[in-house]
Amino acid sequence: MTLALGAERDARARTVTGAPAADVFPIEPVSLATKAMGGRLVVHLDAVGRADRAGHDSRQVIARIDRWASRITRYTDTSDLALLNADSSPAVAVRPTLAAALAAAITAADTSEGFADITLLDARLTAEGHGHLAPASRLDEWTTERRQRGAAVVHRPPGLRFDLGGVGKGWIADRALALLAGWRSAVVDADGDLAILCAPGRCWDVAIEDPRTPESHLAVLRLAARRDGAPTRWGVATSGTSIHRWNVGGIAGHHLIDPRTGRPAETDVVQATVIAGSALRAEALAKAAVIAGSVEGFALLERARVRGAVLLTSRGEVQALPVTMPLLAG
Amino acid sequence: MMPKPQPARAPAPAHTPKARPDARPMRLALGGGGIAVLSALATAIVLPPQPAAPVAIDDPQQEVTEPPATQLQVKRPVQYVQLAPGETAPPGAKVIDASAPTPMTVVVTITAAPQPTTRKTTVKTTQSGRVVP
Numbered sequence: 153m154t155l156a157l158g159a160e161r162d163a164r165a166r167t168v169t170g171a172p173a174a175d176v177f178p179i180e181p182v183s184l185a186t187k188a189m190g191g192r193l194v195v196h197l198d199a200v201g202r203a204d205r206a207g208h209d210s211r212q213v214i215a216r217i218d219r220w221a222s223r224i225t226r227y228t229d230t231s232d233l234a235l236l237n238a239d240s241s242p243a244v245a246v247r248p249t250l251a252a253a254l255a256a257a258i259t260a261a262d263t264s265e266g267f268a269d270i271t272l273l274d275a276r277l278t279a280e281g282h283g284h285l286a287p288a289s290r291l292d293e294w295t296t297e298r299r300q301r302g303a304a305v306v307h308r309p310p311g312l313r314f315d316l317g318g319v320g321k322g323w324i325a326d327r328a329l330a331l332l333a334g335w336r337s338a339v340v341d342a343d344g345d346l347a348i349l350c351a352p353g354r355c356w357d358v359a360i361e362d363p364r365t366p367e368s369h370l371a372v373l374r375l376a377a378r379r380d381g382a383p384t385r386w387g388v389a390t391s392g393t394s395i396h397r398w399n400v401g402g403i404a405g406h407h408l409i410d411p412r413t414g415r416p417a418e419t420d421v422v423q424a425t426v427i428a429g430s431a432l433r434a435e436a437l438a439k440a441a442v443i444a445g446s447v448e449g450f451a452l453l454e455r456a457r458v459r460g461a462v463l464l465t466s467r468g469e470v471q472a473l474p475v476t477m478p479l480l481a482g
Numbered sequence: 483m484m485p486k487p488q489p490a491r492a493p494a495p496a497h498t499p500k501a502r503p504d505a506r507p508m509r510l511a512l513g514g515g516g517i518a519v520l521s522a523l524a525t526a527i528v529l530p531p532q533p534a535a536p537v538a539i540d541d542p543q544q545e546v547t548e549p550p551a552t553q554l555q556v557k558r559p560v561q562y563v564q565l566a567p568g569e570t571a572p573p574g575a576k577v578i579d580a581s582a583p584t585p586m587t588v589v590v591t592i593t594a595a596p597q598p599t600t601r602k603t604t605v606k607t608t609q610s611g612r613v614v615p
Contacts, residue, residue: 180604181604181605183604190610191610196604196605318610341605341606343608343610344606344607344609344610345607345610346605348605356605357605358605358606358607359605359606359607360606361606361608361609363608363609366608369606370592388607389607390608390609390610391609391610394609395608395609395610425607447587450587450589451587462592469591470591470592471589471590471591472589472591472592473589474518474521474522474588474589474590475522477518477522478522480592
């Protein structure tokens with residue numbers, strides 16, 4: 153069944169390149185799981201017969217992720233991000249890791265047409281019942297100026313605080329995957345945001361969890377290398393309103409703040425999964441699709457030319473962009 | 483999915499003509515499928531970004547470094563605008579003709595009901611976060 157939604161349709165000619173070849177073999181990985189960034193962190197490697205090496209490299213990557221996360225989290229008072237948020241100066245020097253994460257946040261904001269917005273921390277805390285102000289987006293009020301060796305100076309009005317949140321997880325997943333460039337096929341799972349590398353002839357089966365019954369899934373994606381023979385990178389991320397929720401004064405809320413209103417988004421999308429070329433891009437666009445709602449969200453995803461998207465709506469429908477269909481397993 | 487047991491029915495009279503299936507739902511489904519296929523053929527996928535510069539795997543103290551740039555600024559592109567008389571469009575914006583038909587985005591509804599996980603899929607994408615107390 154097809155539905156025509158009232159939104160902009162991009163008529164540019166496109167080529168479907170994401171379909172995996174028929175003769176690819178699912179990977180049974182060697183996996184190492186731990187907890188990090190307030191959730192799970194898993195490194196999967198296609199490492200048949202090389203389990204020892206896989207364990208060594210996975211532990212190295214997890215140690216690096218812990219280090220990055222400790223610098224960009226808002227949940228401690230000593231992280232680089234917390235120090236930036238607490239600084240009363242209009243221009244604050246930051247170290248390379250935070251500078252790179254903030255640059256990724258700017259990319260995410262551009263990619264998502266402003267929906268992935270890291271300036272909404274105070275709006276979110278207000279929605280959670282921990283604050284008294286609920287400003288909308290302040291995306292236009294900050295810039296970064298790069299300095300030597302990756303450091304930067306952040307210019308922003310004192311009091312403007314950042315929350316890297318999901319953008320930070322997507323960025324970390326991508327950076328961690330780059331550390332695993334010596335492996336032909338690998339996945340970094342940063343609490344559901346996946347950075348994936350796949351070698352020719354192999355494929356990763358990725359289940360999209362059904363938030364209504366977590367032991368079930370909405371669909372299974374089969375992500376393989378492109379037919380040109382080169383290893384292919386994928387990013388898969390899921391965002392939604394059904395897990396991270398709260399109730400303040402009898403009013404239900406969730407963590408996805410609409411930058412247009414400064415309040416939890418009023419949306420008909422319960423969960424959005426986006427398949428793209430990087431975890432950062434997928435994360436930003438999945439969040440945007442949820443906040444924007446299904447009609448505007450699908451139009452935005454089409455403009456962004458994602459590789460695939462699967463949305464669960466409040467009506468219980470599971471909808472996808474047509475480009476997704478060749479990526480569905482079985 | 484297991485089919486639901488059907489209640490017992492009284493036997494139909496012998497003279498009742500055999501009901502013919504309604505062809506319209508199948509025609510609608512085939513038509514819709516055709517639209518989906520055409521849309522898929524007209525849809526492109528962006529090339530993946532170049533892999534990030536590799537960094538040493540065995541030094542967890544090492545900072546991330548990026549290629550130097552002079553300044554990064556937040557860009558908020560105007561995607562679509564409708565113009566009043568005398569106005570001009572911002573650079574890069576696509577002007578929408580107010581009299582043009584409503585544009586459409588085609589989506590596909592996946593009708594299969596969620597199934598319990600029976601196949602081995604070790605990689606899973608989920609919503610992140612936790613319940614706020």
